[in-house]
Each structure stands twice: as structure tokens, then as C-alpha cells.
Amino acid sequence: APSDGAPQPKRGLLDIAPYVGGKSAIAGVAKPIKLSSNENALGAGEKAREAFAAAASSIHLYPDGRADRLRAVVAEAHGLEPERLIFGNGSDEVFALLNQTYLEAGDNIVTSQYAFVAYQISARACQAEVKLAAEPELRADVDAMLALVDERTKLVYLSNPANPTGSYATGEEIRRLHAGLPPHVILVIDEAYAEFVTEPDWESAFGLARTAPNIVVTRTFSKLHGLGGLRVGYGYAPLAVEQAIDRIRLPFNVSLPGIEAAIAAQGDEAHQRASRDLVAEWRPRLTQAIKGFGFEVFPASGNFILIRFPDAKRPASAAQDYLQAKGIIVRGVGSYGLPDCLRVTIGTEDQNRAFLDALSEFAAG
Numbered sequence: 001a002p003s004d005g006a007p008q009p010k011r012g013l014l015d016i017a018p019y020v021g022g023k024s025a026i027a028g029v030a031k032p033i034k035l036s037s038n039e040n041a042l043g044a045g046e047k048a049r050e051a052f053a054a055a056a057s058s059i060h061l062y063p064d065g066r067a068d069r070l071r072a073v074v075a076e077a078h079g080l081e082p083e084r085l086i087f088g089n090g091s092d093e094v095f096a097l098l099n100q101t102y103l104e105a106g107d108n109i110v111t112s113q114y115a116f117v118a119y120q121i122s123a124r125a126c127q128a129e130v131k132l133a134a135e136p137e138l139r140a141d142v143d144a145m146l147a148l149v150d151e152r153t154k155l156v157y158l159s160n161p162a163n164p165t166g167s168y169a170t171g172e173e174i175r176r177l178h179a180g181l182p183p184h185v186i187l188v189i190d191e192a193y194a195e196f197v198t199e200p201d202w203e204s205a206f207g208l209a210r211t212a213p214n215i216v217v218t219r220t221f222s223k224l225h226g227l228g229g230l231r232v233g234y235g236y237a238p239l240a241v242e243q244a245i246d247r248i249r250l251p252f253n254v255s256l257p258g259i260e261a262a263i264a265a266q267g268d269e270a271h272q273r274a275s276r277d278l279v280a281e282w283r284p285r286l287t288q289a290i291k292g293f294g295f296e297v298f299p300a301s302g303n304f305i306l307i308r309f310p311d312a313k314r315p316a317s318a319a320q321d322y323l324q325a326k327g328i329i330v331r332g333v334g335s336y337g338l339p340d341c342l343r344v345t346i347g348t349e350d351q352n353r354a355f356l357d358a359l360s361e362f363a364a365g
């Protein structure tokens with residue numbers, strides 16, 4: 001133990017690497033094309049923007065701590081019981097709340113090799129261990145995950161679709177994972193990108209969660225609805241889980257403008273459709289074009305694609321630098337253990353064309 005008397009963070013905390021978001025600026029470039037954070041290329045919808053602007057006259061007021069109007073709107077949209085919803089400052093906060101509520105030092109969470117890091121950071125802050133099941137094919141292996149579960153496992157996290165791989169688990173795989181868990185373990189299915197999936201064997205876990213005492217399904221307003229900057233996400237949980245979390249949640253964890261904009265966004269079906277259509281149109285077009293340049297593209301089910309650069313003479317890092325010199329920001333995923341890959345958010349038509357032009361130059365250069 002250090003002897004100089006200086007304050008010390010709790011054990012293990014300084015071993016956690018801070019979360020680093022996608023870059024948003026390039027020196028000397030006024031308007032970079034930002035394809036690094038899986039945001040909605042269309043921005044927020046008109047209705048959400050208007051609701052956000054209208055909220056300005058109320059920002060001296062505290063928000064409704066239980067977000068009751070938003071709760072009712074979300075419950076109605078998905079056919080869920082309103083009292084079973086947990087709202088958070090982004091779905092990131094819902095993961096943190098689950099971890100804080102269920103993990104003691106020495107407990108563990110189980111997730112998969114390339115899982116979204118937010119689960120892991122907050123679990124480690126609880127002095128819990130993170131167990132990662134190998135993903136040899138860049139998709140979650142349900143049996144490998146089950147093999148890691150022990151009596152100290154409190155939560156199992158699966159993102160579906162997954163970031164950064166873009167892969168998804170089928171409804172059958174999710175049911176098998178759930179069926180293989182002991183009842184004391186909570187299965188958290190992170191459906192941040194759910195609305196972009198078009199594969200017929202994918203299903204939302206909302207249905208399975210309805211009657212299960214140990215499933216939480218999370219969703220977010222950051223992706224489909226384009227409200228990443230406002231931080232609104234939620235989980236659909238068994239009532240007992242919601243009631244436990246509600247005791248330690250910060251009193252006003254979702255902001256007043258966030259609540260108002262999310263209510264409007266949930267009702268804006270035209271913007272949701274346009275956002276889904278953009279991804280559905282460009283995901284295959286980008287995939288095909290990039291493969292044509294000689295790079296690998298993994299099957300993608302979210303609003304982003306993962307590209308592998310197999311040629312050591314044209315590595316991912318050089319592609320990232322080349323794109324950046326053209327004003328285009330993409331995400332390196334070395335911190336996820338994928339140093340030969342780049343993750344690229346699907347942009348607007350103009351952004352996608354600019355990206356393809358630059359990548360084809362890089363491939364030819």
C-alpha cells in the first residue's frame with residue numbers, strides 16, 4: 001500500500017482503461033465526415049428537435065424522476081408493462097445500475113470476447129471479474145458463454161446485434177443461452193441496434209423477457225432515434241429487478257429535454273422508417289463495394305460495418321490515416337482486440353460515396 005497518505009481509488013480501479021469514444025474532430029477540417037460512433041446519419045427527427053427546443057422554457061425545473069410520460073409511451077410502443085421499465089442516462093447507465101445492484105467484490109459477469117466495453121468497465125468498478133467467452137467467428141458462442149458461468153456469476157451480457165462485430169444471435173441461440181443459466185443469473189440482452197436488423201431468424205428478447213424472472217432487455221434512443229447527445233436508454237426488467245435498481249438510481253437520471261425529445265421521437269414513425277431504410281439500402285451496397293476493393297467485410301446487422309484489412313502492406317491503421325486525411329473519421333477497434341479491422345458507421349448517401357471514393361483510392365494506391 002502506498003505510504004504517502006494520498007487518496008487511493010479502490011483496489012483494481014486504476015487497472016481499468018478509460019472508455020474512449022469515437023473521435024469527432026480532425027485538426028484543420030471544418031466539417032469532418034464522422035462515421036466513428038454509430039450515430040444516426042440523418043440526425044434526430046424534426047419532431048424530436050422541436051420537442052427539445054420547446055423544452056427550453058422548462059429547463060429550470062427538475063425532470064420527472066420516474067419519467068412517467070416517457071414510460072407510458074415506450075410501454076405502449078412495444079406492448080410492455082410500464083412499471084417494468086428502467087430508464088437511464090443512455091443504456092450505458094442501465095448496465096452500470098444492474099452491475100451496481102447485483103455485483104459484489106469477487107462476483108463475476110460473463111460476456112463474449114468482443115463485447116461492448118461498457119458492461120466490463122462498470123463491472124470492474126464493482127470489483128467483479130469479467131469472463132470473456134472466445135468468439136472464433138466474431139459472433140457470440142452461446143455454449144462457450146454457458147461454460148464460463150459459475151456460482152459467482154451474477155449477470156451474463158450479450159449484445160444483439162453486437163458492437164463492434166455487427167454479428168447477431170438468433171432467437172434460438174438466445175433461448176438456449178437462457179435455458180442453460182441457473183435462475184440466480186440475470187441475462188442482459190443489449191438490443192441497442194435492434195431496429196436495424198433485417199434477418200428473419202433474429203428476434204427481440206422482449207417476448208422471452210415477458211415471463212422470465214431473470215431477463216433484462218435494453219434499448220436506446222441513441223441509434224435509431226438519433227438522440228445520442230441527450231442520453232436516454234432503458235431496460236425492460238422483471239419487476240423485482242426494477243424495484244431493486246430504483247433504490248440506488250440517481251434521483252433525476254434522465255434529463256428533462258431528453259425525456260421530451262424521446263417522447264416525440266418514439267412517436268415519429270416517419271423518421272424511424274427513414275433511418276431504417278437508409279441502413280437497409282446502404283449496408284449491402286457498402287459491403288459489396290468494399291469487398292470489390294479486396295477487403296473483407298463481416299456480415300453486418302446494425303447501422304455499421306466491420307472491415308478487415310488482411311494485407312499487411314495495406315493495414316487498417318494506414319486506411320484509417322488515409323481516410324482521416326480526406327476528412328473521414330472511422331473507428332479503429334484495436335482496443336477490442338481487432339487491430340486489423342475498422343468499424344464504419346453507415347452514413348448519408350453523400351457520406352457513403354465520399355467514404356467509398358477514399359477507400360477505393362487507398363486500395364489502388
Ligand code: PMP
Pocket residue numbers: 038089090091092093116159161162163190192219220221222228231232233
Ligand atoms: N450497447 C451497444 C452495443 C452500443 O454500441 C452502445 C453505443 N455505443 C450502447 C449500448 C450504449 O448506448 P447509449 O448509452 O447511448 O444508450
